[in-house]
Amino acid sequence: MQKKCVLKNQMDDIPHLDDIVDLEEDEDDDDIQTKMKGKRPMSGPTVQGKRCKQAGPIDLYFAKDVEEIVRQRRAKNKGQFDENKKKLREDAVQKFATWMYDAGIPFNAVKYDSLQPCIDAIGTFGVEMKPPSYHEVRVKYLKKELTNTNMFLKSHEEDHARYGCTIMADGWTDKKSRTLINFLVNGPKGTIFVESVDASSDSHTADKMYELLSKFVNRIGEQNVVQVVTDNASCNVRAGRLLENNFQHLYWTSCAAHCLDLMLEEIFKIPNLKKLHERALMVNGYIYNRPQLLSMMREFTGQRDMVRTAKTRFATAFLTLKRFQVQQANLIKMFTSEKWAKSRYSREAAGKRVAEVILMPYFRKTTVFALKIGGPLLKVLRLVDGEKRSPMGYIYEAMDRAKEAIAASFNNNEEKYRCIFEIIDKIWNVQLHHPLHAA
Numbered sequence: 001m002q003k004k005c006v007l008k009n010q011m012d013d014i015p016h017l018d019d020i021v022d023l024e025e026d027e028d029d030d031d032i033q034t035k036m037k038g039k040r041p042m043s044g045p046t047v048q049g050k051r052c053k054q055a056g057p058i059d060l061y062f063a064k065d066v067e068e069i070v071r072q073r074r075a076k077n078k079g080q081f082d083e084n085k086k087k088l089r090e091d092a093v094q095k096f097a098t099w100m101y102d103a104g105i106p107f108n109a110v111k112y113d114s115l116q117p118c119i120d121a122i123g124t125f126g127v128e129m130k131p132p133s134y135h136e137v138r139v140k141y142l143k144k145e146l147t148n149t150n151m152f153l154k155s156h157e158e159d160h161a162r163y164g165c166t167i168m169a170d171g172w173t174d175k176k177s178r179t180l181i182n183f184l185v186n187g188p189k190g191t192i193f194v195e196s197v198d199a200s201s202d203s204h205t206a207d208k209m210y211e212l213l214s215k216f217v218n219r220i221g222e223q224n225v226v227q228v229v230t231d232n233a234s235c236n237v238r239a240g241r242l243l244e245n246n247f248q249h250l251y252w253t254s255c256a257a258h259c260l261d262l263m264l265e266e267i268f269k270i271p272n273l274k275k276l277h278e279r280a281l282m283v284n285g286y287i288y289n290r291p292q293l294l295s296m297m298r299e300f301t302g303q304r305d306m307v308r309t310a311k312t313r314f315a316t317a318f319l320t321l322k323r324f325q326v327q328q329a330n331l332i333k334m335f336t337s338e339k340w341a342k343s344r345y346s347r348e349a350a351g352k353r354v355a356e357v358i359l360m361p362y363f364r365k366t367t368v369f370a371l372k373i374g375g376p377l378l379k380v381l382r383l384v385d386g387e388k389r390s391p392m393g394y395i396y397e398a399m400d401r402a403k404e405a406i407a408a409s410f411n412n413n414e415e416k417y418r419c420i421f422e423i424i425d426k427i428w429n430v431q432l433h434h435p436l437h438a439a
Helices: 002-012 017-025 032-036 066-103 107-111 115-125 134-163 206-220 234-246 256-267 271-288 291-300 314-326 328-335 338-342 349-358 361-385 392-409 414-429
Strands: 165-173 179-187 190-198 225-230 251-254
Touching: 107 115, 134 165, 134 179, 134 190, 165 206, 179 206, 190 206, 206 225, 206 234, 225 234, 234 251, 251 256, 256 314, 256 361, 256 414, 271 291, 271 314, 271 349, 271 361, 291 328, 314 328, 314 361, 328 338, 328 349, 361 392, 392 414
Parallel strands: 165 225, 225 251
Antiparallel strands: 165 179, 179 190
């Protein structure tokens, strides 16, 4: 009996296969018995202070492959890890979004390329990072950012000297009716802003525009500038000719986006389309200047608004007409409803004219005609006015396809679109002497 007890104790001291694997993994740990010193012994069979894993009946006869055991453990841990990371990210994003809402930061700020390095740096620091102070972001790190920006601009200038660059003049009018021109320089690394100039007294004469453009050519470096891009205003065209005469290696290039806008402007000078545009402006203005009528319209259109156009925004005029076409049935339903008939607007002279326009078959027919013309041209305008990639290499192909689409929409009946093609060719061929710049 004593031998059986001794034998049983010796058998208990034999480690299980799983424990052997665990012991091999923990070779570098301190002596387990030293760690367990002073602690209460665990009941049941142990191996040097560790509880032995209990094996099932099948495990006694079929030992698992060690690599399979490790693989299963890793897969299990990975699933738990991914789930934990998902919860942590949701919490972090929620707190980040709350900060954005409190600070009134625009939503498109999350699209900036500088955000990801910021997140990475905070994650590298770890938890309990102290937020930057008001003084740090206003003084200390603003100076560092200025230094970094100057270094960034210096790298652009080196590329401009090596490969050449393009000066772009983008004119616009502010709320004070001042004519401002933004000057930008485009090179292999992208576009950088140089300066904004108040050209209210200079932008309408060719000589003044030439002086302004030549000033920036000399500022960037005459030997570095390959071309100058402006819009197609007559004074800019003449100033471009003067630049080419005085700077032999330099080219003046017209803006393709402005060229397309001129096309749309000329198209809306066609009598029937001009009348259509005026009627669309009148309907939109009447509805949006009366809050109760606007609420009624939204009720019938499912809370959809109309695109409000302007007299000088000819691209948006097509978008307005497109919305009229989409909401055609709802607008007819509104102006033939009992609610409209009982409203005071139905008794006004202007309200009667608006209802007459909406219910007029000719208005709807002309709208379809305009959209057949404007749709393909708007696609080209979006192409040349985008910033993702330069369409310089295929702008002419895009215009050819737009003309083909217009012809196909009228079943190649040339009489219906001959005047449109004359306008397109007239404005487009003006640019053939110089390559178009696709902004």
